[in-house]
Amino acid sequence: MPKVDLELKKAFSELQEKKIETEQKLRISAIQIEALKRAKQHALITEREISALEASTRTYESVGRMFVLTPKEVVWENIKKKQSNAEEKIKTFEGQVQYLENSLKDATNSLRELVQQKKES
Numbered sequence: 656m657p658k659v660d661l662e663l664k665k666a667f668s669e670l671q672e673k674k675i676e677t678e679q680k681l682r683i684s685a686i687q688i689e690a691l692k693r694a695k696q697h698a699l700i701t702e703r704e705i706s707a708l709e710a711s712t713r714t715y716e717s718v719g720r721m722f723v724l725t726p727k728e729v730v731w732e733n734i735k736k737k738q739s740n741a742e743e744k745i746k747t748f749e750g751q752v753q754y755l756e757n758s759l760k761d762a763t764n765s766l767r768e769l770v771q772q773k774k775e776s
Contacts (some may be wrong), residue, residue, distance in 0.1 A: 660773060670766050677759045684748045684755070691748070695741040702734045 705714065705727060714730045715722040 677755050684752050688748045691741045691745050698734045698737045
């Protein structure tokens with residue numbers, strides 16, 4: 656029976672844990688990115704509809720469970736803010752996804768190097 660290298664065994668188990676944890680974080684990030692993209696699309700459609708309204712049209716914004724009479728310009732500005740916030744958050748999450756993928760790739764490469772070193776010695 657071949658001798659089990661404890662260092663390799665520990666490295667493999669750590670990589671397995673890191674892989675599982677990273678995959679969970681990637682799934683969560685993907686879900687959040689999709690939700691933000693939907694919110695951005697919703698805001699874009701709402702913006703298009705509001706811009707088609709006449710200036711004298713009464714507009715309302717929801718505040719909790721009620722609606723408050725709000726000038727059209729203010730509603731339009733708030734929608735623009737929602738879009739830009741969603742875009743910023745999407746960029747942040749995409750950067751986080753890239754970091755997680757690179758981190759997992761680095762861990763895998765370092766394990767490969769460790770295995771190669773063990774083979775050579």
